[in-house]
Amino acid sequence: MRFFSADTDRQKVAMLKRIPIFHELSRKELFEVNELLHERVYEKDEVVFEEGDPGHGIFIVVTGKLRVDPSHELFKTAVVDIGPGESVGELALFDEGPRSATVVAVERTVTVALFQAEFSSLLMKNKNIGVKVLTEIGRTLSRRARQALLHEKHIPSL
Amino acid sequence: MRTLPQPGAATLLVVISSTCLLLFLFQKMICLVLPMLLALMLYYSLRPVVKALVVWGMHREMATKAVCLLQLILAAGILVLALVDLAKTGTWQSSFDRYLAGGQNLLRKTTVSLEKAVPMFKKMSLGAQVDQHVQQFTDEFVEKNLLPMALQLFKWLPSLLLVPYITYFMLTDSARLKKYIIKSVPNAFFEKALLLFSHLDASLQSYFQGLLVLTILDAGCLALGLAVLGMANAVWLGLAAAVLAWIPYVGSVIGCFMVVLVAATDFPDQAWTAYACLLLFVGVRILDDFVFMPLTIGRKLQVHPLFSVLMLFLGVTVAGTTGLVFALPLFGVVAVIGETVSQVVADPRLRARYRTARQLAVSCERP
Numbered sequence: 001m002r003f004f005s006a007d008t009d010r011q012k013v014a015m016l017k018r019i020p021i022f023h024e025l026s027r028k029e030l031f032e033v034n035e036l037l038h039e040r041v042y043e044k045d046e047v048v049f050e051e052g053d054p055g056h057g058i059f060i061v062v063t064g065k066l067r068v069d070p071s072h073e074l075f076k077t078a079v080v081d082i083g084p085g086e087s088v089g090e091l092a093l094f095d096e097g098p099r100s101a102t103v104v105a106v107e108r109t110v111t112v113a114l115f116q117a118e119f120s121s122l123l124m125k126n127k128n129i130g131v132k133v134l135t136e137i138g139r140t141l142s143r144r145a146r147q148a149l150l151h152e153k154h155i156p157s158l
Numbered sequence: 159m160r161t162l163p164q165p166g167a168a169t170l171l172v173v174i175s176s177t178c179l180l181l182f183l184f185q186k187m188i189c190l191v192l193p194m195l196l197a198l199m200l201y202y203s204l205r206p207v208v209k210a211l212v213v214w215g216m217h218r219e220m221a222t223k224a225v226c227l228l229q230l231i232l233a234a235g236i237l238v239l240a241l242v243d244l245a246k247t248g249t250w251q252s253s254f255d256r257y258l259a260g261g262q263n264l265l266r267k268t269t270v271s272l273e274k275a276v277p278m279f280k281k282m283s284l285g286a287q288v289d290q291h292v293q294q295f296t297d298e299f300v301e302k303n304l305l306p307m308a309l310q311l312f313k314w315l316p317s318l319l320l321v322p323y324i325t326y327f328m329l330t331d332s333a334r335l336k337k338y339i340i341k342s343v344p345n346a347f348f349e350k351a352l353l354l355f356s357h358l359d360a361s362l363q364s365y366f367q368g369l370l371v372l373t374i375l376d377a378g379c380l381a382l383g384l385a386v387l388g389m390a391n392a393v394w395l396g397l398a399a400a401v402l403a404w405i406p407y408v409g410s411v412i413g414c415f416m417v418v419l420v421a422a423t424d425f426p427d428q429a430w431t432a433y434a435c436l437l438l439f440v441g442v443r444i445l446d447d448f449v450f451m452p453l454t455i456g457r458k459l460q461v462h463p464l465f466s467v468l469m470l471f472l473g474v475t476v477a478g479t480t481g482l483v484f485a486l487p488l489f490g491v492v493a494v495i496g497e498t499v500s501q502v503v504a505d506p507r508l509r510a511r512y513r514t515a516r517q518l519a520v521s522c523e524r525p
Contacts, residue, residue: 039341041345042515046345047515050511078199108522115349118356
């Protein structure tokens with residue numbers, strides 16, 4: 001019986017390489033990140049997290065689709081559906097503030113979750129990985145913020 | 159932010175009962191628990207070293223192997239040095255008898271001095287009574303306790319060979335093991351479970367690292383003090399007393415008793431050396447409580463003093479010496495788990511989310 005199979009690790013690393021947040025990482029770095037990622041499968045209509053919950057980590061969609069359902073008007077326009085390769089709950093990596101929206105699986109969705117405390121320990125251990133991952137997360141956040149601001153000012157998105 | 163319900167009296171009862179049950183089980187499988195505990199201590203002490211080596215660019219597996227090898231060499235070195243020193247002092251039986259006689263001699267001298275200073279004690283024939291009681295206690299102790307204790311020790315010793323083995327696999331596979339356990343947690347409780355692991359990890363790390371630093375500081379101070387008093391084997395005595403202090407409250411007394419016996423035997427005509435050793439122990443104890451412990455921080459698992467005492471008594475009742483050693487750290491760990499589980503159980507939103515997820519999973523499985 002193999003509880004901690006190395007073969008499945010290799011498959012997962014190949015899968016991680018296809019996710020934009022981890023795209024810039026080398027194979028060795030991906031193995032390190034893979035040790036910290038937790039795979040979760042959500043059935044259709046299952047809640048991933050609820051608005052107001054304390055946030056402890058980021059979820060990255062591998063297959064399937066998640067729907068973001070915020071109560072605040074401003075966020076409603078920012079992003080609605082999260083597809084493969086995209087992430088949700090990024091702010092929880094920086095603080096443990098409350099979740100700003102409820103996220104539900106639209107279909108059977110496979111995600112990988114990265115916990116804040118583990119991400120912090122990874123940053124301490126390997127700053128190179130931290131820079132690459134944080135740059136990608138920064139890009140995602142700025143894209144969403146720009147999208148929301150453009151909508152607020154009624155300026156069409158480019 | 160949504161706040162979670164605080165644990166109540168029922169949780170506390172469950173935590174205390176679970177701790178007692180675990181202590182009982184620990185006593186039954188002490189041969190496994192002892193190496194596990196020592197391995198856990200080494201794991202939390204060596205983990206920062208492995209991390210530092212990885213940051214410097216060494217491959218993790220290589221760093222783990224190097225650190226474990228160094229630890230083995232160090233442990234073997236200490237063991238060889240200790241055995242060489244012990245061999246110089248003669249056989250164990252003769253040493254034990256000699257130290258016991260030294261202790262009795264000191265006690266006799268002290269009672270004679272007391273009888274001289276306080277005539278009432280002479281009228282009560284304090285010296286003769288103390289002598290009789292000590293002789294009786296020594297005979298009974300050797301007959302009833304010493305042999306079973308020695309046999310128990312020899313039963314435990316081979317299991318200590320497991321310590322480096324367990325430590326190595328903890329250093330290499332702990333992250334995978336954690337992932338494996340987390341995988342079995344339902345989605346609704348996933349983030350809570352991760353948070354629980356994180357809290358447990360932080361608590362255990364601060365406890366074990368703090369305990370190790372505290373042991374080094376205690377051993378250093380005691381060894382220095384004993385060397386100044388002119389005691390032979392000051393380093394080993396200091397180290398043994400500091401390790402004995404791992405047993406809450408009682409350990410320090412046993413350590414002090416041991417060093418006073420040695421002082422009384424090595425300096426039979428200078429009773430003041432034994433008294434000075436006693437004062438040294440009191441001094442180090444005060445230093446420990448007011449300076450070292452706040453510096454090392456971790457040793458405390460934020461257990462209320464009342465529960466500390468209660469758990470120690472319950473520990474001794476349920477599991478004897480094993481209970482005394484493990485009661486407090488185990489209570490601290492079980493309390494963190496109990497608190498998190500009670501918050502999850504008492505949270506209707508999390509429970510509802512879990513029920514819905516189960517229903518969804520069942521409906522998805524249906525054709």
